[in-house]
Each structure stands twice: as C-alpha cells, then as structure tokens.
Amino acid sequence: MNPCEKHKARGRTPWKLVLQVLKIAIITFQLVSFGLSNEMMVAFKEDNLVTFRHLFLKGYKDQQLGKYALYRRADVNDHIYYIINKYIDLQNLTFGNLAYETVGGKYTPLSVCQEKYRNGSIDPEDETFDIDPHIDKDCFSVYPMQSFGHGGLSTHVNFSLDFERLISVRVYFTLKTINLQTMRHHELPDCYKFHIRILFDNCAHSGKIMVGVENDVKIYECRDWNVEGTSGKNDYLLLSFDSVVILSCFTSLILCMRSITNGVRLQLEFSVFSLTFYNKTVSWSDRMEFVNGWYILIIASDTLTVAGSALKIGIQTKYLTNYDVCSILLGTATMLVWVGVIRYLGFFKKYNILILTLRAAFPNVIRFCCCVAMMYLGYCFCGWIVLGPYHDKFRTLDKVTECLFSLINGDDMYATFLKMRSKSYMVWLFSRLYLYSFISLFIYMVLSLFVALITDTYETIKHHQQDKVAVSVLQAFIAECRDQPDSGRYQINSEGVSCCVPPYCCLGVN
Incomplete structure (x- = not known):
C-alpha cells in the first residue's frame, strides 16, 4: 500500500x-x-594556475594550439633559469596576494631536480648504445629574494643537463595566498597553500620536451582573521x-x-x-x-x-x-x-507507466547490452591497434571508446573521416571499411533494436493497463482476501470490505 x-x-x-x-x-x-x-574554490584554483603559467613559463600564451613544448637545449636551460629568477623576484612582479611559505620562521626554497639514467652512452651514427637503467636524482635549492651578485644565477649555480641520459627536470616550490572573494557571499576567507610542480618531460627522448605546470592545493583556516561586521x-x-x-x-x-x-x-x-x-x-x-x-x-x-x-x-x-x-x-x-x-x-496510474516500462524492460535491455558490448569491444581493439598510429582519436584505448560512442550518437562524424591520414592506401581503405561498417551496424541496427525493446515493452504495458490483464499469483491471492480484521487498527469501507494489509488477515494474524 x-x-x-x-x-x-x-x-x-x-x-x-x-x-x-x-x-x-x-x-x-x-x-x-x-x-x-565549491564553484568559487574551483575558479580561484584555476585562475591561480593560469597565473602561475604566465609567471613562470617563458612566452606562454592563453589558448595556444597544442601543449607547451621545447625543442632546443638552450631553451631548456633558459626556461629553468627563467623560473628561478621569477620566483626570486615574485613579489615585485605580481599584483596578486602571493607570498612565500615559511617553516620555523625561514622561507622554504625552490628545488630543481633532474632525473637521469646512471650511466649511458648513445651513438645513433653507429647504432649502438650502453644504458644503465638505474635512475639517479640530482637537486639544488634556491631561496626567495636570494642575491647572486655579479654574473647572475648561471655563474653561481653548478647545474648541467646531460640530455642523452636526461629523463625529466622537476621544479618544486610553494606559495601561499588568501581567497578574499568569499566575503561577497558572506563566507570567511580561506588561506590557500599551492604546492607547484613544473615538469620538463623527456621520457620519450624524441627531441621534444613537454612542459607542464601542476599544483596541489591545501585549504586551511587562517590563523588570525578579522572581518568588520562579521562574527562567524x-x-x-x-x-x-x-x-x-x-x-x-x-x-x-x-x-x-x-x-x-x-x-x-x-x-x-x-x-x-x-x-x-x-x-x-x-x-x-x-x-x-x-x-x-x-x-x-x-x-x-x-x-x-x-x-x-x-x-x-x-x-x-x-x-x-x-x-x-x-x-x-x-x-x-x-x-x-x-x-x-x-x-x-507512480501513485497516479497515468504516470505509473514510466516506472512499469523501466522495470519490465530492464532485464531485456541488460541482456541486449551484454551482447552488443562484445561487438563494441571488438571494434575498439581493432581500431586501437590498426588506426591508432594514424589517427589521434584512436591513439589510446580510452580515446577509441569515446570516439566510437560519439559516432554512435552522430557526433563528429565528418571530422573523424577527414583526419584519417592517407599515407598508406591499405590503411586508408581499411579505415573506410571499418568506419562505414561500424556506423551502419550500430546506428541502423543496434540502436533500432534497442529502441524497439523499449517500445515493445511500453506497448505491452499500455495494452495491459487498458485491458486490465491480470496480475501475478501473489496479487491474485491478495485480491481474494476478504477477511475482516478485529484488531481495530483498520477502517472498514462502505461495502463492508476490509482494508487490511494482506496476507496477514488471510493468515489469521491479529
């Protein structure tokens, strides 16, 4: 009931x-x-991340095409020194409320660490190499507002990069700030601590070093606060x-x-x-x-x-x-x-049809999806291994699943066909057969059958409600219950039929 x-x-x-x-x-x-x-917190974090990219990445521009990358040795060294110099002179550069982290009354330093293979020699001309896979890590630190005197930073820091063995260069430092915009929403400002990491990634040794900025944020209550007119x-x-x-x-x-x-x-x-x-x-x-x-x-x-x-x-x-x-x-x-x-x-019969349709169609839909998943995974693995080297959308397995799901829904079809490289006629021909067969199979057949399952269930339930087809064995048993309760907890309708909750009354439970 x-x-x-x-x-x-x-x-x-x-x-x-x-x-x-x-x-x-x-x-x-x-x-x-x-x-x-949460929206204010996320916006504040994202805005600060963009600020850090502009402050510490040389020549960074918003909405630039592709990822930030370097291609020359001199650029890598120049960028590392650029980051250090901007960190040292940070408070004279930015108008944001940024400050250095202090521990025990002392500033925490900026750390630059390079990871490289322990030993190794590579000779592409003779096609020979000798590599020790063990990784060594070398670091040095620079403190805020540190003065290097005549000659600048490069003459006082002994730091050289062996690009043949270099795996990555990581720059670590921590900055603090206060989010004041929460006061407009009658919330106390929070203190933020940004643990910033700048990564120069040379794992591929392809002549292209990817540069990325990440930050881990710690939010905590400021130690001493006072907002006029606010008491918390x-x-x-x-x-x-x-x-x-x-x-x-x-x-x-x-x-x-x-x-x-x-x-x-x-x-x-x-x-x-x-x-x-x-x-x-x-x-x-x-x-x-x-x-x-x-x-x-x-x-x-x-x-x-x-x-x-x-x-x-x-x-x-x-x-x-x-x-x-x-x-x-x-x-x-x-x-x-x-x-x-x-x-x-669902208490109203005309609205209850949605619930009944979902409940009745669910088992058939699950079985249908299990069968379709086998074909879908087959296309995913095939597209990943064959088209991955030639198409960005098939480069990784998760990208393949997203691309094919988008194709099922009719999204980005022309771009998927257009971006396929035509260096190999065999691969180009395979890509056409692959895409045409997938689209034809899943859009014209699989989706149609999926919709047909739901529609057939809906029509069946609709006819059952109109014709008042009957019910399960349990419901038929309950419908026959006409015992009158004597507990006094149930009301009797005008026809003298009990409104007891079966099958208690049928079981003789008082």
Missing part, C-alpha cells in the same frame, strides 16, 4: 512521506549552498543546517530499514504459508514484491548524504579539504533523491 492508501485504511499521518518531501527540499538547498562555495554566525548556521540534514537522513534511514525488515519477515511468513497449505514454492518475482525497491534507493541516498554532510562539516571547519569526494557523495545523493520523486508520481 502506498502512503495515501495507508492513510485511508489506518487513518494515520504518512510521516515517512512528509519526511521524504522535507528531505528533497533541505538536501537540494544544501547541495546548492555547497555548489556555490553564518558558519554556525551552516553547521547547524548540515546537522539537521544528517539527523533527518538518519531518521529516514532507520524508518526505511525498518520497513524493509518487516517486508522480509512478511515474505518469509508468506513462503511458509504457501508451502504449508498449498504445497507451492513462491517464485523470486513474487518474493521481491515484498521488498520495496524505492526504500533501497532511499537508504543508499541517505547513506551518501550522511557521509557527504559529515565531509562538508569537516571542510567548513577546515579539518578536511577533499572537495572532490564530498561533491561526488552529495551530488549522487541528490540525484537519487530526485529520482525517488518518480515514486510519488
């Missing part, structure tokens, strides 16, 4: 329904609040609201687990009754009708919400900084909460 039917039968207020509706509102508000805060009340309100969310979800979790437990107990009693009095074994489909799948969905949503809210409290109190995990938990929980709204639409 749904909450409306229970209210009519028992005259009791559907507290679980009220609680679920309340949860939709408060969880959505919590997600929006966290999303706005907003933080306390948010913490109190998150506590209310956890309490409501925990209550919902207990109620749903109680309902599932009662359903399982009722299913066991019905199985014993059917076997004892009718000598019949209850099928799994009838057994599962005692377990409400929506309650399982709610339990999963409540568990994720409680975990995400706990992480959110930790982030707000600056004990934790893992925004990604918190975003995944809260986002997934909110998605499940809103998907659960379909359950309440």
Whole structure:
C-alpha cells in the first residue's frame, strides 16, 4: 500500500512521506549552498594556475594550439633559469596576494631536480648504445629574494643537463595566498597553500620536451582573521543546517530499514504459508514484491548524504579539504533523491507507466547490452591497434571508446573521416571499411533494436493497463482476501470490505 492508501485504511499521518518531501527540499538547498562555495574554490584554483603559467613559463600564451613544448637545449636551460629568477623576484612582479611559505620562521626554497639514467652512452651514427637503467636524482635549492651578485644565477649555480641520459627536470616550490572573494557571499576567507610542480618531460627522448605546470592545493583556516561586521554566525548556521540534514537522513534511514525488515519477515511468513497449505514454492518475482525497491534507493541516498554532510562539516571547519569526494557523495545523493520523486508520481496510474516500462524492460535491455558490448569491444581493439598510429582519436584505448560512442550518437562524424591520414592506401581503405561498417551496424541496427525493446515493452504495458490483464499469483491471492480484521487498527469501507494489509488477515494474524 502506498502512503495515501495507508492513510485511508489506518487513518494515520504518512510521516515517512512528509519526511521524504522535507528531505528533497533541505538536501537540494544544501547541495546548492555547497555548489556555490565549491564553484568559487574551483575558479580561484584555476585562475591561480593560469597565473602561475604566465609567471613562470617563458612566452606562454592563453589558448595556444597544442601543449607547451621545447625543442632546443638552450631553451631548456633558459626556461629553468627563467623560473628561478621569477620566483626570486615574485613579489615585485605580481599584483596578486602571493607570498612565500615559511617553516620555523625561514622561507622554504625552490628545488630543481633532474632525473637521469646512471650511466649511458648513445651513438645513433653507429647504432649502438650502453644504458644503465638505474635512475639517479640530482637537486639544488634556491631561496626567495636570494642575491647572486655579479654574473647572475648561471655563474653561481653548478647545474648541467646531460640530455642523452636526461629523463625529466622537476621544479618544486610553494606559495601561499588568501581567497578574499568569499566575503561577497558572506563566507570567511580561506588561506590557500599551492604546492607547484613544473615538469620538463623527456621520457620519450624524441627531441621534444613537454612542459607542464601542476599544483596541489591545501585549504586551511587562517590563523588570525578579522572581518568588520562579521562574527562567524553564518558558519554556525551552516553547521547547524548540515546537522539537521544528517539527523533527518538518519531518521529516514532507520524508518526505511525498518520497513524493509518487516517486508522480509512478511515474505518469509508468506513462503511458509504457501508451502504449508498449498504445497507451492513462491517464485523470486513474487518474493521481491515484498521488498520495496524505492526504500533501497532511499537508504543508499541517505547513506551518501550522511557521509557527504559529515565531509562538508569537516571542510567548513577546515579539518578536511577533499572537495572532490564530498561533491561526488552529495551530488549522487541528490540525484537519487530526485529520482525517488518518480515514486510519488507512480501513485497516479497515468504516470505509473514510466516506472512499469523501466522495470519490465530492464532485464531485456541488460541482456541486449551484454551482447552488443562484445561487438563494441571488438571494434575498439581493432581500431586501437590498426588506426591508432594514424589517427589521434584512436591513439589510446580510452580515446577509441569515446570516439566510437560519439559516432554512435552522430557526433563528429565528418571530422573523424577527414583526419584519417592517407599515407598508406591499405590503411586508408581499411579505415573506410571499418568506419562505414561500424556506423551502419550500430546506428541502423543496434540502436533500432534497442529502441524497439523499449517500445515493445511500453506497448505491452499500455495494452495491459487498458485491458486490465491480470496480475501475478501473489496479487491474485491478495485480491481474494476478504477477511475482516478485529484488531481495530483498520477502517472498514462502505461495502463492508476490509482494508487490511494482506496476507496477514488471510493468515489469521491479529
């Protein structure tokens, strides 16, 4: 029985329904609040990363085609010295609120480390080489605002690169700043610590050294803060609201687990009754009708919400900084909460057809997808090994799966055909046969069959609702239940038919 039917039968207020509706509102508000805060944090991190690229990469330009790379030895040395000089003179260059990290009252240095093979000699002319695969690491440090006097940095730092053995050069340093834009949203500013890594990657030894900038961010509460007109009340309100969310979800979790437990107990009693009095074994489909799948969905949503809210409290109190995990938990929980709204639409017969179609078509769709996956993987492996050397979209296995999935949906078709290199006529001919066969098979056949499965299930359920075709053995058994309860907890309708919850009344349970 749904909450409306229970209210009519028992005259009791559907507290679980009220609680679920309340949860939709408060969880959505919590997600929006966290999303706005997370959006500011992400934008601040990305803006600082762009700033670091402009400050420390020589000649860097926004939206440049391809990745930042170097091709000459002099450029590599020049860029390393350029990074060091900009780091030393940072506070005179940038107008951002950037500062050096201090530990024990002393500045932390910038470190430059090169990784190279221990020993090795390469002679491409004679086609010979002798390499020791063990890797050595050499480093030196430079402190902020350090003066090198006459001759500059290059005359005071003994650092040379052996490009024949060089694997990579890594530059490490740490900078601090404060995110002031949160004050516009009535939030206290956070202190940020950026652990910046600049990598010169020469692993391929192809004459092209890739240069990239990465930063790990640590967010923490500033040691001493004072904002006029602010006393931190907003933080306390948010913490109190998150506590209310956890309490409501925990209550919902207990109620749903109680309902599932009662359903399982009722299913066991019905199985014993059917076997004892009718000598019949209850099928799994009838057994599962005692377990409400929506309650399982709610339990999963409540568990994720409680975990995400706990992480959110930790982030707000600056004990934790893992925004990604918190975003995944809260986002997934909110998605499940809103998907659960379909359950309440299912109380109306005209809206219930979507749920019935999804439930009936799901087994056939899963079996169909398993069969199609075998063909899809075959095309993925074939395209990766044959077309990978000639096409960027087939260079790695994950790119192949993304490219083929895009082709199924009709995206970027012409560009995929156009970018295929025509150096080898055999490969070009194979690429055409490969792409034409894949598109024809999956778009014209597989997708059509997939849609046909859903459509056929929808039409079947639609006819069943119109013709009132009948129901499972369990539902037919329940329909025959006409015993009048004497517990006083159920109301009697005008025709004198009991509204008891079968099969308790049929089992004679008071």
